[in-house]
Amino acid sequence: MAIAQIIIFISAVIIATFFVLDRITTITYNIKLGKDETIHSDLSFRLKSMLLIAFGQKKMFKRPIAALLHLAVYGAFLITQIELIEIFIDGFIGKHRSIWALLHGWQPTRWLYTITINMIELASIGALFATFAFLWRRNALKLPRFHKPEMKGWPSLDANLILLFEIALVTFIMMMNGGDQALQRMGAHHYHQTDMFVVSYPISMFLEQFSMNTVLFVERVGWWGHILLVLFFLVYVTYSKHLHIALAFPNTFFTRPEPKGQLANMPAVQKEVASMFDESMAEEPVDMNEELPSFGAKDVTELSWKSLLEAYTCTECGRCTSSCPANITGKKLSPRKIMMDTRDRMEELGKYKRMNGADEHDGKSLISDEYVSKEELRACTTCNACVEECPININPLKIIVELRRSMIMEEADSPQEWNTMFTNLENNQAPWQFAQSERLKWTEELNN
């Protein structure tokens, strides 16, 4: 029996690891589809961003209720990792509470163990409450940011599923610890006498009225349910918006340090324009082999790897969209959708390239009716509200600007009014039709 359990356990771990590694390879491949970008920050800035924003959740607290609920789940998530260590060891060697067996002989370590498990139980209950609150907010209160068009179908299901997993997980933990304590008192073989675990204690009292076999069954279901769900979750996460639990760390680590108002320079255009001003540069022989640069981004391959990492990191929380002036006033633009489209397009293209070869292209692009439409791109006021709001330092504006550059410079597809503005700028150095010589007209009033 014990051997069979060990074999099942090890197989489950191997299968989960296989799928997770496969997804990590895919995700890395897809992010590498992007262009180079150097992040101009030093290590201390990077560590600080990561610790404050990802680990410390600093930006979450702009919305205190959501932040507290999220903190409850996040805290429980972090602390239950400790218990998982014991569960893994038990699974591999087929023993029960092996860490307790190791620690209980000495008072201080015994206390450490008991306090830790009790904290895990308390945190789990906190997480359970938070989870119900989340479900309620999402499905009963219908906060608008959770019900935008881009959330239809899988994204909403994904969000709810993970909450249901959380409930199942806490239930399993309670079955496991409750069953365990009942079995200890019933004198079951293998079950070490531990100290009291307060939250699951009442459950153990309730279970004691049943037969030993029934309680054994409950405890085993709890134990196996817990670990299998964790393994399943590990795989599931890589397909879900919950990837942020891992990627929020590298993503905030690589936060761009520039002021939000600063757009990236385009050195190729800078050089070309400079050569127009400077005759000596224009005479430089043109290198025919030099590939013509494309301007901006039409597809994910022309976006920076950082933008692609951000697309995978996005939690679809919609804070960006709910603060976007364009979206608030009913325009099609939604910065969250920009991130989701980028991710989905990247998955699609990555899959195609892995099947057909890295140099192949499926002929589709991120700017398209299927993904980001030009109407969305035109609507952005570059106000940076989305960038400011994002709790994990994602920058949807960066993608919008790159796509706009392609739309305007590659496709020359701009609204008539913008064309007029461009012509004015070229002819009289002002966006309106005023003569350059009239720049001082306003002083006339002061002269007399």
Add this chain to the structure above:
Amino acid sequence: MSDTTIKVPVMADVTAEGKTPEVLFWTGCAGSFDQRAQRVTIAFVKILNALNVDYAVLGPEEACTGDPARRAGNEFVFQMLAQQNIMTLNTYNVKKIVTTCPHCFNIIKNEYPELGGNYEVVHHTQFLSELIKAGKLTVQGGEFKGKTITFHDSCYLGRANEVYEAPRDVLEALDADLIEMKSCKTRGLCCGAGGAQMFKEDEPGHKRINQERTDEVMETGANYVAVGCPFCNTMITDGVKEKDRQDYIKVLDIAEMVAKANGL
């Protein structure tokens, strides 16, 4: 308004006289050509003049910074304008620039350095707040005393460059009640003009962005909306007019308020 004559120093003339002004006042296209924004330019010049600030303007040698072109996605037009401006500024050996436009402020400060233009750039509200702090500028309450003012953060001064306090510091000096809108500072709501939206119609939606912002302005019940950007000024002025509230709530740039309060 006083009717004293003010001679606005122009860089080319001043340089010809062998002088180097301490600070260049970057007027901006709106400040030069837009009728409403010209009032702000004039107000600011009156303050500079009253304080004997050693400044000059570029006048006909100033070109658009290229902000609307770059943000619309037209890098070519941006680069042409920017490089031309940088040549002009570097020829005059400009060290410090003050501007009444957050878009000019942002682009010269953050995006010109990479193209070879390195200057100390300040927004006029920062300039004024420094002068107040240094005791060089004293502001009387004037017509604003006891009135309520709400300040509209422009995206390019606020979020883009994290300047939230300087404009508020100047307003504090007016002895008025400062009340904040529902969305302010880091969460300030855009007026709808940025990203070259100023130069085209809104995309289809159920409301214009400036109306949304004007609603927030009116919710405060303030007597004045203070702005620090010529485009925000236009947008909110239009919003107030559409609601026919122009008699109850005045849209003024902070420079205009200071000038008015001091009877300039």
